[in-house]
Amino acid sequence: MFSESLPELVFYFNRNCPYAQRTWIALLELNVNFQPREIELGSDNKTDWFLSLNPNGKVPVIEQGETRVYESLIVNEYLSEISGNKLMPSSAGKRALARILMARCDSHLVKTSFSYLAHKSAENLEKEEQLKSELEAELRFLDTVIGESGDSYFLGEFTLTDIAFIPFFQRLAVTLPAFKNFEISQNNFPHLNRWLETMASRESCIQTAMKAEAIKEIYARFLKIDYFKKIGVAT
Ligand SMILES: N[C@@H](CCC(=O)N[C@@H](CS)C(=O)NCC(=O)O)C(=O)O
Structure with missing residues (x-):
């Protein structure tokens, strides 16, 4: 090898x-x-x-x-x-798109989801709705990208782009219902939800996943001390 x-x-x-x-x-x-x-x-x-x-x-x-x-x-x-350029697309154009999407995971999905989670709804309901809409818009964008690629992976084949997103979606599957009463799987994101199902059966994703209880416990602690705002991942 x-x-x-x-x-x-x-x-x-x-x-x-x-x-x-x-x-x-x-x-x-x-x-x-x-x-x-x-x-x-x-x-x-x-x-x-x-x-x-x-x-x-x-x-x-x-x-x-x-x-x-x-x-x-x-x-x-x-x-x-x-490893011989495995897990990246073979065409330069698709590799560029892979990098654009990976960067977008950090700049958009991480930011919108942590900002929504970190917001205390009782303090400002209008802001709560605005942050929820921003996250929904990002999920809609990702849903469309996956749909345009044929519904299985972000780029039509399993790549580093899928790997970039999955740890955050594993955590959102627990934290959004627990802290915001919002479930991605109950919303109309058909391509994104199919991708989540595909990823849920992937051995590497199963083997490295945090337990739901541990996610809940850690995030509850972090939200209490405004940790995500302090480290700059939430606005
Ligand atoms: N942009 C970095 C982020 C890494 C990161 O934030 N790691 C956190 C743990 S999830 C960390 O090591 N934090 C230690 C600290 O900030 O003191 C990456 O993609 O590797």
Whole structure:
């Protein structure tokens, strides 16, 4: 296999982190051998040794010999490249679209969903409706993209783009009903919901998923302390 001539790959992660889950899924899907090292967030990631791996102090990071790569979307492209460009489309145009959508996951889906979740409805009902509409508009956009690609995956085949989105949708499937009484599966997003069903049966997504109870518990704690606003993922 392509990656076998390279030094051992160490994967620094935290099992609750959706960005690290992206890399975990890519490692499994690409069948790359790796050594997992779980990092305690709030302590390990503030140490000099971790900051020398990633000056941003965040997971995921991978280390392979002298090479250190961080930022989940970049890490996953690195993993694809050392595996013979698997999990990326073969045409340049589709690869561009794959990158546009991956960037959009962070700039739009993450932002609109965390902003809606983080908003305390009782404080301003008008704002609550506005944030809900913004998330719905983003879900509608993604629904259309999947529909235009033939209903199975974002780009018609399983790629890093599907991997970029799934950790966030796994969490939204729990947090939106629990905290907002909103269920994507009960709404008219036929292509997105079919994609979610397809992804739910994928072994790598099952193996790396957080338990629903753990998601609820962690998010309840984070929402209480306005964590998502503090770290800048919610407006
Ligand atoms: N843009 C980064 C985000 C990574 C990130 O935010 N990771 C969080 C955990 S989910 C983290 O390590 N936080 C530690 C901290 O900020 O102290 C990526 O895509 O890798």
